[in-house]
Amino acid sequence: MNRPNMNRMLGLFTAAALCFGAGASAMAEPANLLGVFSNWSAYSSGSGASLTCYALSKPRATQPRAAKRGSIYLMVSDWPSRKVKAEPQIVYGYLAKEGGAAALGVGGDKFSFFIRNSGKEGSAWLQQLTDNSRLISAMSAGVSAVASGISARNTKTSDTYSLAGFNDAMARAHAACQM
Numbered sequence: 001m002n003r004p005n006m007n008r009m010l011g012l013f014t015a016a017a018l019c020f021g022a023g024a025s026a027m028a029e030p031a032n033l034l035g036v037f038s039n040w041s042a043y044s045s046g047s048g049a050s051l052t053c054y055a056l057s058k059p060r061a062t063q064p065r066a067a068k069r070g071s072i073y074l075m076v077s078d079w080p081s082r083k084v085k086a087e088p089q090i091v092y093g094y095l096a097k098e099g100g101a102a103a104l105g106v107g108g109d110k111f112s113f114f115i116r117n118s119g120k121e122g123s124a125w126l127q128q129l130t131d132n133s134r135l136i137s138a139m140s141a142g143v144s145a146v147a148s149g150i151s152a153r154n155t156k157t158s159d160t161y162s163l164a165g166f167n168d169a170m171a172r173a174h175a176a177c178q179m
Contacts, residue, residue, distance in 0.1 A: 034172045038165030042172035049081040053177035055169035059147075059159035067155055069093030070121055074104075074147060074161050076136070076170060078177040085179045086136045086170065089123055090147045092157065096122025100150035106138040106163075115149065124149065140167050 034042035044053045054077040072093040078085050095117050102113040102124040111131055113124035126132055147159045
C-alpha cells in the first residue's frame with residue numbers, strides 16, 4: 001500500500017478512535033487528510049463542537065521487533081471546543097500496564113506520561129500539563145522522539161519517531177482548527 005493511502009487509512013482509524021475515546025457518537029466522522037509532511041500527517045475530523053485536528057506519525061523503529069502490536073503512533077491534537085491546543089498522546093498498540101512507566105524522550109529531555117487502556121490498546125498522556133509547552137518546543141526543535149512503555153505482560157517497548165515534518169503538520173492542524 002502506498003504512503004498516502006496508508007496515511008488516509010490510519011487517519012480514518014484514528015478519527016474513529018478519537019470519537020470513541022472522546023465520548024462522541026458511536027458513528028465516527030471520517031478524517032480529512034490535510035497534508036503529508038515528511039514523516040508526519042495532519043488531519044481534521046468532525047465539525048462544530050466535535051471538531052478536532054491533529055498531527056500524527058508512525059514510528060520509524062520499534063523494539064522489540066517481534067512483539068505483537070496493533071496500531072502504534074504518536075499524535076498531537078487540537079480540540080477547539082475544549083480550548084485544548086497541542087495535546088500529545090502516545091498509542092502503544094497493546095494493552096499497557098496500568099500505572100506502569102511511560103515516557104517520551106526528545107533530545108536530552110524526558111517527559112513522564114500516564115497510561116490508560118481502552119479496548120485492546122493502551123494510550124498515554126502527559127502527566128504534568130505544565131510540561132506541555134516545553135514538550136512541544138522540544139519536538140519542534142528536535143530530530144527524533146523515543147516513546148517507552150510497558151505492556152500488561154511486562155514487555156518493555158521503545159518506539160522511535162522522526163520529527164521531520166512535525167512543525168508543518170502541526171501548523172496545518174492548528175490552521176484547520178483555528179488555534
